[in-house]
Amino acid sequence: xxxxxxxxxxxxxxxxxxxxxxxxxxxxxxxxxxxxxxxxxxxxxxxxxxxxxxxxxxxxxxxxxxxxxxxxxxxxxxxxxxxxxxxxxxxxxxxxxxxxxxxxxxxxxxxxxxxxxxxxxxxxxxxxxxxxxxxxxxxxxxxxxxxxxxxxxxxxxxxxxxxxxxxxxxxxxxxxxxxxxxxxxxxxxxxxxxxxxxxxxxxxxxxxxxxxxxxxxxxxxxxxxxxxxxxxxxxxxxxxxxxxxxxxxxxxxxxxxxxxxxxxxxxxxxxxxxxxxxxxxxxxxxxxxxxxxxxxxxxxxxxxxxxxxxxxxxxxxxxxxxxxxxxxxxxxxxxxxxxxxxxxxxxxxxxxxxxxxxxxxxxxxxxxxxxxxxxxxxxxxxxxxxxxxxxxxxxxxxxxxxxxxxxxxxxxxxxxxxxxxxxxxxxxxxxxxxxxxxxxxxxxxxxxxxxxxxxxxxxxxxxxxxxxxxxxxxxxxxxxxxxxxxxxxxxxx
Amino acid sequence: xxxxxxxxxxxxxxxxxxxxxxxxxxxxxxxxxxxxxxxxxxxxxxxxxxxxxxxxxxxxxxxxxxxxxxxxxxxxxxxxxxxxxxxxxxxxxxxxxxxxxxxxxxxxxxxxxxxxxxxxxxxxxxxxxxxxxxxxxxxxxxxxxxxxxxxxxxxxxxxxxxxxxxxxxxxxxxxxxxxxxxxxxxxxxxxxxxxxxxxxxxxxxxxxxxxxxxxxxxxxxxxxxxxxxxxxxxxxxxxxxxxxxxxxxxxxxxxxxxxxxxxxxxxxxxxxxxxxxxxxxxxxxxxxxxxxxxxxxxxxxxxxxxxxxxxxxxxxxxxxxxxxxxxxxxxxxxxxxxxxxxxxxxxxxxxxxxxxxxxxxxxxxxxxxxxxxxxxxxxxxxxxxxxxxxxxxxxxxxxxxxxxxxxxxxxxxxxxxxxxxxxxxxxxxxxxxxxxxxxxxxxxxxxxxxxxxxxxxxxxxxxxxxxxxxxxxxxxxxx
Ligand SMILES: [Zn+2]
Numbered sequence: 001x002x003x004x005x006x007x008x009x010x011x012x013x014x015x016x017x018x019x020x021x022x023x024x025x026x027x028x029x030x031x032x033x034x035x036x037x038x039x040x041x042x043x044x045x046x047x048x049x050x051x052x053x054x055x056x057x058x059x060x061x062x063x064x065x066x067x068x069x070x071x072x073x074x075x076x077x078x079x080x081x082x083x084x085x086x087x088x089x090x091x092x093x094x095x096x097x098x099x100x101x102x103x104x105x106x107x108x109x110x111x112x113x114x115x116x117x118x119x120x121x122x123x124x125x126x127x128x129x130x131x132x133x134x135x136x137x138x139x140x141x142x143x144x145x146x147x148x149x150x151x152x153x154x155x156x157x158x159x160x161x162x163x164x165x166x167x168x169x170x171x172x173x174x175x176x177x178x179x180x181x182x183x184x185x186x187x188x189x190x191x192x193x194x195x196x197x198x199x200x201x202x203x204x205x206x207x208x209x210x211x212x213x214x215x216x217x218x219x220x221x222x223x224x225x226x227x228x229x230x231x232x233x234x235x236x237x238x239x240x241x242x243x244x245x246x247x248x249x250x251x252x253x254x255x256x257x258x259x260x261x262x263x264x265x266x267x268x269x270x271x272x273x274x275x276x277x278x279x280x281x282x283x284x285x286x287x288x289x290x291x292x293x294x295x296x297x298x299x300x301x302x303x304x305x306x307x308x309x310x311x312x313x314x315x316x317x318x319x320x321x322x323x324x325x326x327x328x329x330x331x332x333x334x335x336x337x338x339x340x341x342x343x344x345x346x347x348x349x350x351x352x353x354x355x356x357x358x359x360x361x362x363x364x365x366x367x368x369x370x371x372x373x374x375x376x377x378x379x380x381x382x383x384x385x386x387x388x389x390x391x392x393x394x395x396x397x398x399x400x401x402x403x404x405x406x407x408x409x410x411x412x413x414x415x416x417x418x419x420x421x422x423x424x425x426x427x428x429x430x431x432x433x434x435x436x437x438x439x440x441x442x443x444x445x446x447x448x449x450x451x452x453x454x455x456x457x458x459x460x461x462x463x464x465x466x467x468x469x470x471x472x473x474x475x476x477x478x479x480x481x482x483x484x485x486x487x488x489x490x491x492x493x
Numbered sequence: 494x495x496x497x498x499x500x501x502x503x504x505x506x507x508x509x510x511x512x513x514x515x516x517x518x519x520x521x522x523x524x525x526x527x528x529x530x531x532x533x534x535x536x537x538x539x540x541x542x543x544x545x546x547x548x549x550x551x552x553x554x555x556x557x558x559x560x561x562x563x564x565x566x567x568x569x570x571x572x573x574x575x576x577x578x579x580x581x582x583x584x585x586x587x588x589x590x591x592x593x594x595x596x597x598x599x600x601x602x603x604x605x606x607x608x609x610x611x612x613x614x615x616x617x618x619x620x621x622x623x624x625x626x627x628x629x630x631x632x633x634x635x636x637x638x639x640x641x642x643x644x645x646x647x648x649x650x651x652x653x654x655x656x657x658x659x660x661x662x663x664x665x666x667x668x669x670x671x672x673x674x675x676x677x678x679x680x681x682x683x684x685x686x687x688x689x690x691x692x693x694x695x696x697x698x699x700x701x702x703x704x705x706x707x708x709x710x711x712x713x714x715x716x717x718x719x720x721x722x723x724x725x726x727x728x729x730x731x732x733x734x735x736x737x738x739x740x741x742x743x744x745x746x747x748x749x750x751x752x753x754x755x756x757x758x759x760x761x762x763x764x765x766x767x768x769x770x771x772x773x774x775x776x777x778x779x780x781x782x783x784x785x786x787x788x789x790x791x792x793x794x795x796x797x798x799x800x801x802x803x804x805x806x807x808x809x810x811x812x813x814x815x816x817x818x819x820x821x822x823x824x825x826x827x828x829x830x831x832x833x834x835x836x837x838x839x840x841x842x843x844x845x846x847x848x849x850x851x852x853x854x855x856x857x858x859x860x861x862x863x864x865x866x867x868x869x870x871x872x873x874x875x876x877x878x879x880x881x882x883x884x885x886x887x888x889x890x891x892x893x894x895x896x897x898x899x900x901x902x903x904x905x906x907x908x909x910x911x912x913x914x915x916x917x918x919x920x921x922x923x924x925x926x927x928x929x930x931x932x933x934x935x936x937x938x939x940x941x942x943x944x945x946x947x948x949x950x951x952x953x954x955x956x957x958x959x960x961x962x963x964x965x966x967x968x969x970x971x972x
Binding site for chain 2: 082083084090092097100102103104106201202203204205206208209210236237238239240316317319320323324325326328329330340344364367368369372376
């Protein structure tokens, strides 16, 4: 039998159903892998071995009794540490919440539990999801499993690294400005930023409420669709959740791309993009052409404005969302204070890291009286223009093909000195969040250093099934990056 | 103070009213008053990380009803905003309120003043959440009770149309009556479900320009509203007369001393950094929904007042007294329906029943079946019982409610109209009370009253006073 750790969720699901494997065996294999590798990788903040075995045994018992179980029953999962888990520490990788144990599950966790998944632990991230390298975590730095001197990307760096290092068959991340797609591309796994409103945000500790969205990170496209099926749906506890018929995201997987139109936006291949990244994504376009898709040139003129608009909106919302961490009711409280103002000041100064404080100050400034119109209001106007740009483009094509990040993974410490340079790395991912539309990130090559290159397939709202179809066609043609043998390259290369 | 005559008071009120929904504005926690601290809260209303607000639609419905009852325009599109500030009773460190697009705008209420009716403009009504309560304890320090966090409020902002403490009180009374009629709040001031912020400035009479204003927060009784306004008005005039300038600030009214104290000046004022709450979609209302809510509003005080004066011939004054409180008005209407003597019934309620009831009618229900008061009015109107028996019966049924018709029958309380019998009593009384008769003859007409009382006593209080009076006058004239 193929190594358990190399099995996809789809394969595991079949083997569990046929009782060729038990959930306990699978869970134990992953816990062993975590014990062996995670000291080097640093994907997990919290590992729950005991509870994981217990819940695996419960699923096995149910299966033995002949209960009809879901495809995800008994399959282990790693969860980003900004998604609340009842009774299980949820830190946001911050000193502020280093001892916070939520008394409730996020809706996505509730849904997964109802289906019988087994939680392996909580995954490292940039503090409060602010960052692109996972270096701003209070706890540890996560390393890129493809090359240990490099960052895994961020903010869902732990979620990407866990899948890439076979420390979890799939994981949940969150994406506010690229936080699922960029680490997926840096680590060579598949990540989906779903349409805003399709996955409940209840229990996701908010960074920027109007942009945040939880999504799956997996080895391949098919698994991703399967997991998204499980976590999508209306939730009456989230007022921004959209009530509609979502359908089955795996339904169109095998349909191929013949006759489809893929838009290639000029602006995503301009100044600042690394040559190898550009070449790989254009190579993918060639693959699609070969498979019978038509490549059409399109234009997102507002691309340059999306980035500053994103930083204004996300920081403004963050400044308000993070105000509740004041040391009064829960979370970190400073030892030294003589009155309530000092308690606030000292707890927040000591509890938050530099990047978080930078964004809170940025956002507070942008919302201040006298500056609101110039920054926040302007940013909202840009947001509308970006949405219009995408709407126009989707009249001409089924989805957009673009790079995820201008470069491959950075070396650890390389970008931490220059926040602005790091922010520039989000240029291709943030427009998607600004517009609230879905985007699938999947590997499309490797650079000379052996680091994965990612492409993203961007679609109109609620077109996830189409994106999976297009993504799956590529994997069918070129193979699943994560499962390629050492040194093996995509055929297209 | 002579100088005060040269100045004009300019006042606007912000009234916070707690809505009578059974659950909170953004979660399903109950809103019951007086529960043990922190027993009515959940991750949402305590602002736990990741918890999200979902608007209770009944809050919108109630706010719209309050808006319609105060003649406001209802916005088809409004939104909710975050008001950001740090305070330990505010778990999220922002209050969800409405900033530039409130639910209701441009209304008014009419009040009675010495110069007649006056219109007080209502700028806006918006929905928002209440904060928690801080409990200061010598042993444990300051503690937070989150039961009130997320209790739904409406804030009703008036135009600066108020020119005296009396007008302010009349406005709040009218507003309270109207809101209570709609049933969207119980407006209990002692429980804080109606609280008032007073904005006040003064200016030289005839001046168009507004003076610098101060704000007094959380005043919760009519007496305190009056006292706070009178004190603050005088304070500001004295400052101006002494050549000083009023400082724009928030002041605290101390009901113990009747004075106001500076709390926070404008320089230290918070910049609330309002912005649209990204967790909450806009509030959309169709004309159809607004119409349906309008239909759900019961008839309001002014409409009822007009009806009472026209249909039942009540005076404006009596009609006002009966409509000040919805419970009384509803009660009166049930009574009026069951008797041919509604005006008599109204008099009984106002002069007798209201005297028996506690001053704040909102706290208790009237312990008499309306049909029993109606029966009393009918018996009195038809002459079956006299007014003093009616009065006594009313007091008795107030203690233990029962059918007065039966009581009259069983206890033989019917009025004695028999002139022959009454003449016998009159003659006996006149013969017995020579002292009063002498006094009467000497010109003391009041002495007849004493004889009258004795006759009444002889009838067991049941004699027809008009007949007795006639017979007595005749008897005395003959002497
Ligand atoms: Zn609650």
